[in-house]
Amino acid sequence: MIAGPCSAETQDQMLTIAHQVKQSGVEIFRAGVWKPRTRPNTFEGVGEEGLGWLNEVKRETGMLTATEIATSGHAELALKHDIDVLWIGARSTVSPFVVQEIADAIRGTDKIVLVKNPVSPDLALWTGAFERLQQANVVNLGAIHRGFTTYGSSVYRNQPNWPLALDFKNQLPEIPLICDPSHIAGVRDFVAPLAKEALELGYHGLMIETHHTPDSAWSDAKQQITPETLSALMTELVDLYQSVDHTCPNKALQKLRYKVDIFDQQLINTLALRMKTTNDIGMLKKQHGIEILKANRWEEVIHRMLALAKENGLPESFIENTFNMIHEESLKQQLSLHN
Numbered sequence: 001m002i003a004g005p006c007s008a009e010t011q012d013q014m015l016t017i018a019h020q021v022k023q024s025g026v027e028i029f030r031a032g033v034w035k036p037r038t039r040p041n042t043f044e045g046v047g048e049e050g051l052g053w054l055n056e057v058k059r060e061t062g063m064l065t066a067t068e069i070a071t072s073g074h075a076e077l078a079l080k081h082d083i084d085v086l087w088i089g090a091r092s093t094v095s096p097f098v099v100q101e102i103a104d105a106i107r108g109t110d111k112i113v114l115v116k117n118p119v120s121p122d123l124a125l126w127t128g129a130f131e132r133l134q135q136a137n138v139v140n141l142g143a144i145h146r147g148f149t150t151y152g153s154s155v156y157r158n159q160p161n162w163p164l165a166l167d168f169k170n171q172l173p174e175i176p177l178i179c180d181p182s183h184i185a186g187v188r189d190f191v192a193p194l195a196k197e198a199l200e201l202g203y204h205g206l207m208i209e210t211h212h213t214p215d216s217a218w219s220d221a222k223q224q225i226t227p228e229t230l231s232a233l234m235t236e237l238v239d240l241y242q243s244v245d246h247t248c249p250n251k252a253l254q255k256l257r258y259k260v261d262i263f264d265q266q267l268i269n270t271l272a273l274r275m276k277t278t279n280d281i282g283m284l285k286k287q288h289g290i291e292i293l294k295a296n297r298w299e300e301v302i303h304r305m306l307a308l309a310k311e312n313g314l315p316e317s318f319i320e321n322t323f324n325m326i327h328e329e330s331l332k333q334q335l336s337l338h339n
Helices: 011-022 049-061 072-080 096-105 123-135 162-171 181-185 188-200 227-243 251-288 295-311 316-338
Strands: 002-004 028-030 064-069 085-088 112-116 141-145 177-179 205-209
Touching: 002 011, 011 028, 011 049, 011 227, 028 049, 049 064, 064 072, 064 112, 072 085, 072 096, 096 123, 112 123, 123 141, 123 162, 141 162, 162 177, 162 251, 177 188, 181 188, 181 205, 188 205, 188 227, 205 227, 251 316, 295 316
Parallel strands: 002 028, 002 205, 028 064, 064 085, 085 112, 112 141, 141 177, 177 205
Antiparallel strands: none
């Protein structure tokens, strides 16, 4: 279990949280001292001073310390201050140039280095980051699944995309996989359910953002939980872990079924977005007096989908029937807008 605030704010804040999460059995204390922000003129971390605060946390509590490194300069400073665990963030993982510069800066280190998935759902970028670190003789490696940025609305800040994370786990089974439910959730109410899902899927650990006064946190206030909430969650997770049969021969079947459930959910979400878009098209046609049915347009769509079906080894008749049903429902809904 890795826990601590999104950002280091003051030394007193760090020590207060550290002593509280230590009581829950947390082994590694996390805090960001450099914060990659989307827009300028926002809080971007306290910088190197925060590394000294992490050392004080380690001295008083005995916990290992962890922070994010986004540049080779960050990496060098973290090593200089003897930080135990370094993680490469999602915005850094997406750039092979940045990952290579960090790998060169920490070449041969025996520190634990964790790599978050890239913001985009690109498995090759994620696995490629590990290849660069391994070539730099960095051997104590782990992965953090923090979700992926996707187009469209979602209840989550970042889509979990569990199937992709499980594919990573299958490709690199020797790399421990940790879930970051805080960044997937975006709001604290979803942290516990996501943590439990990760545990049931066989993840090796969790990173949970924890703050003693989360509503007043200087960054990511909505997704941080209190140490008291973390303690209660830890108890639930221990009970859940003990109830899961980790030697069950059907475990692989359960995981595959879970992947199917996720794909089904994604199909429904995609269909809902598609129907909304076709309704928007229907409204636009109504406003400008454009006829609803364009035969040539639908023939183009079917031709393109059948070509994709062939590329992906899907029966053409299945895809044609499926898309004809979708088209029929789309026309029905557009006609209802005109009546």
